[in-house]
Each structure stands twice: as C-alpha cells, then as structure tokens.
Amino acid sequence: MNILLLGASGQVGYELQRSLQGLGDIAAPTREQLDLTDLDRLADGVRALKPALIVNAAAYTAVEQAESEPGLAFRINAEAPAVLAREARALGAAMVHYSTDYVFDGGKNAPYTEDDLAAPLNVYGRSKLAGENAVTESGISHLILRTSWVYGMRGNNFLLAMLKRAREQGELRVVADQFGAPTWCRTVAEISAHLLADANVAGNEWWRCHSGIYHLACAGQTSWHGFAEAIMAAAHIDCRVVPIATSEYPSRAQRPPNSVLDCRKLANISGELPNWQDALQLCMS
Numbered sequence: 001m002n003i004l005l006l007g008a009s010g011q012v013g014y015e016l017q018r019s020l021q022g023l024g025d026i027a028a029p030t031r032e033q034l035d036l037t038d039l040d041r042l043a044d045g046v047r048a049l050k051p052a053l054i055v056n057a058a059a060y061t062a063v064e065q066a067e068s069e070p071g072l073a074f075r076i077n078a079e080a081p082a083v084l085a086r087e088a089r090a091l092g093a094a095m096v097h098y099s100t101d102y103v104f105d106g107g108k109n110a111p112y113t114e115d116d117l118a119a120p121l122n123v124y125g126r127s128k129l130a131g132e133n134a135v136t137e138s139g140i141s142h143l144i145l146r147t148s149w150v151y152g153m154r155g156n157n158f159l160l161a162m163l164k165r166a167r168e169q170g171e172l173r174v175v176a177d178q179f180g181a182p183t184w185c186r187t188v189a190e191i192s193a194h195l196l197a198d199a200n201v202a203g204n205e206w207w208r209c210h211s212g213i214y215h216l217a218c219a220g221q222t223s224w225h226g227f228a229e230a231i232m233a234a235a236h237i238d239c240r241v242v243p244i245a246t247s248e249y250p251s252r253a254q255r256p257p258n259s260v261l262d263c264r265k266l267a268n269i270s271g272e273l274p275n276w277q278d279a280l281q282l283c284m285s
C-alpha cells in the first residue's frame with residue numbers, strides 16, 4: 001500500500017514516519033516538494049503518487065500568528081485538506097487527518113465528547129474546524145483525530161519553550177485557568193498506527209464501521225501551570241512557576257478555558273490512553 005504522509009518534519013509527522021513503518025510504502029514529501037499552499041500542485045502530487053492512504057499531519061499551528069494571517073491559516077488547514085479529501089475520493093483512498101481541542105470554546109464544565117458542538121474562539125481553531133468539515137463532507141473513509149497540547153523533545157512546543165525560559169529567566173509565569181491534557185506526539189503516532197494496522201487487516205469493513213471523528217489525548221487533565229510544574233520536576237530544574245490568570249498573559253488569540261477531551265470513543269476501539277504524567281516521564285527519560 002502506498003501511503004502519502006504530509007507534515008513529516010512536524011512533531012506528530014516525525015513520529016508517524018517511524019510508527020507507520022510496516023504498514024506500507026511511505027512517501028513523505030517535504031514542504032519544498034509539496035507545498036500545501038499551492039493547491040493545484042498538491043492535487044497533481046497526490047495523483048502522481050496514487051496513495052491508498054493519505055495521512056495529513058501538516059498544519060498551520062502558529063495560534064498567535066494566525067490571528068494576523070487568517071488567509072494563510074485557512075489555506076493550509078482547510079483548503080488543502082479539502083483538496084486532499086477530493087483527490088482521495090477520486091482514488092478511492094482513505095485519509096487520516098489531525099485536528100485540535102481548540103475547535104471548542106471551553107465553556108463546558110466537563111470533558112468534551114465528539115458529539116459536543118464545536119465553536120472555536122480563534123482563527124486557528126476556525127480554520128481547523130473548516131478542515132474537519134471538508135474531510136467529513138467528502139464522504140471518504142476517514143479518521144479525524146482531535147488531539148491537544150502536543151509536545152515532544154523536538155520542534156515547537158510548550159515543553160521546550162518552558163525549558164528554555166527556565167534557563168534564561170529563572171522564573172516562569174504561566175496561566176493556571178486554562179485546562180486540558182498535554183499529549184506526547186509519540187502517543188498520537190503510535191495510536192494512529194495501531195488503528196491503521198487494524199484497518200489494514202479488516203479492510204473496507206473496518207472503515208465502514210469506524211470512519212469519523214475521535215478524540216485522542218493523554219488521560220487526565222491539568223492547567224498550563226500544572227504542566228509547567230511537571231516539566232520542571234521531570235527535568236530536575238529548581239525554578240519558581242508562578243500561577244497567573246489568562247488576563248495577565250497578553251495574547252492576540254483567545255483560548256478555551258477548558259478543552260479536556262473525552263476519549264472514551266477511541267478507547268473503546270483501541271484501549272485506554274496513557275496518563276499524561278506517565279507519557280511526560282517517558283518522553284523526558
């Protein structure tokens with residue numbers, strides 16, 4: 001099976017390159033080889049490769065920056081996935097697409113299920129929701145995997161930002177009134193590969209039963225402040241982590257106060273997800 005993996009240089013994509021080994025022949029073009037902003041060439045690229053499976057881990061993920069370039073965010077997060085889904089349909093291919101907890105407004109006082117209404121607060125979230133809708137409406141066999149607060153030991157993420165700031169500033173000030181679940185990029189990749197291995201064995205029937213949206217985040221929940229404290233503890237860095245309110249951290253993008261995802265739908269088909277603290281320990285060990 002030919003697999004087209006997009007975003008292989010990103011946090012999740014990098015791990016997917018390893019996790020998807022054994023499922024098929026993976027083509028992982030770089031941005032230079034296949035730019036998601038060039039929709040015509042993107043379509044041509046898919047047609048040339050004729051994948052049976054498209055795994056789209058590429059995205060515009062700069063939440064603050066998106067507020068000032070909504071056109072670019074929508075091109076990459078909504079229009080490009082729409083092209084991928086359209087080409088997948090023409091080829092009879094399936095598609096795995098990643099999305100975010102930021103599709104929710106955070107007003108719910110409990111974890112969000114897949115049936116809850118998405119009402120994003122920022123441009124990034126709106127662009128990601130538009131991408132989800134394009135994939136869903138295409139009618140292809142698909143998995144939309146919504147994850148949250150993704151980190152790892154490479155790339156742009158909160159964990160590396162906290163380690164850098166702790167070294168440079170000796171004190172961290174972190175919002176303590178936004179709750180979610182930190183999720184290791186390797187967890188996302190390994191569970192994705194596990195699902196795709198099942199799909200490979202069972203074929204079309206599996207996709208008929210399981211196509212749809214799934215929440216995929218580590219178990220448990222914390223605030224960004226709690227996450228920062230756990231990072232410092234795991235790294236054995238003695239650094240004060242001051243809890244602050246969202247209003248004390250100036251930002252252009254509004255963020256959901258609660259974006260904890262209820263992952264029971266996924267757990268039912270792939271088993272329990274690891275705890276966020278355990279995943280963090282493994283990542284940093």
Ligand SMILES: NC(=O)C1=CN([C@@H]2O[C@H](COP(=O)(O)OP(=O)(O)OC[C@H]3O[C@@H](n4cnc5c(N)ncnc54)[C@H](OP(=O)(O)O)[C@@H]3O)[C@@H](O)[C@H]2O)C=CC1
Nearest residue numbers: 007009010011012031035036058059061098100147149150
């Ligand atoms: N990071 C997070 O906290 C969260 C992420 N997600 C979602 O998970 C998925 C993976 O995210 P993550 O691994 O963190 O993303 P990263 O920001 O780490 O990586 C993004 C990837 O997309 C590629 N890319 C961006 N723009 C283009 C373009 N125009 N053409 C081709 N490739 C492009 C990047 O390539 P290059 O290296 O060339 O820039 C990179 O490979 C995304 O769908 C994201 O929305 C969901 C929840 C949380």
Ligand SMILES: Cc1cn([C@H]2C[C@H](O)[C@@H](COP(=O)(O)OP(=O)(O)O[C@H]3O[C@@H](C)C(=O)[C@@H](O)[C@H]3O)O2)c(=O)[nH]c1=O
Nearest residue numbers: 061063100101102148149150158161173174175224249
């Ligand atoms: C760096 C820093 C951030 N913060 C706050 C800002 C924000 O509310 C929160 C997290 O900061 P970030 O810059 O990681 O936030 P952000 O880029 O919004 O993170 C999001 O990225 C996208 C791609 C997603 O899909 C989300 O799941 C989520 O991970 O912590 C502090 O309070 N102190 C700090 O020193």
Ligand SMILES: [Mg+2]
Nearest residue numbers: 061062063064
């Ligand atoms: Mg960010």
